[in-house]
Amino acid sequence: xxxxxxxxxxxxxxxxAVLNLLxxxxxxxxQALMTTIAGLIVVLFILIQxxxxxxxxxxxxxxx
Numbered sequence: 001x002x003x004x005x006x007x008x009x010x011x012x013x014x015x016x017a018v019l020n021l022l023x024x025x026x027x028x029x030x031q032a033l034m035t036t037i038a039g040l041i042v043v044l045f046i047l048i049q050x051x052x053x054x055x056x057x058x059x060x061x062x063x064x
Contacts (some may be wrong), residue, residue, distance in 0.1 A: 023035060
């Protein structure tokens with residue numbers, strides 16, 4: 001497993017957490033929720049790309 005992937009996910013998590021805290025404290029709960037959802041979508045896209053690479057590797061390994 002690549003350590004860079006863990007660091008990318010952690011960086012997105014930290015950024016979303018700080019933005020969520022700032023937006024919640026300023027009374028913008030809806031934008032805080034949207035920021036959290038956007039961060040989740042970004043992490044899912046990163047993971048989907050890695051899963052696609054894994055399936056390509058399996059396909060070439062078994063020559064399917």
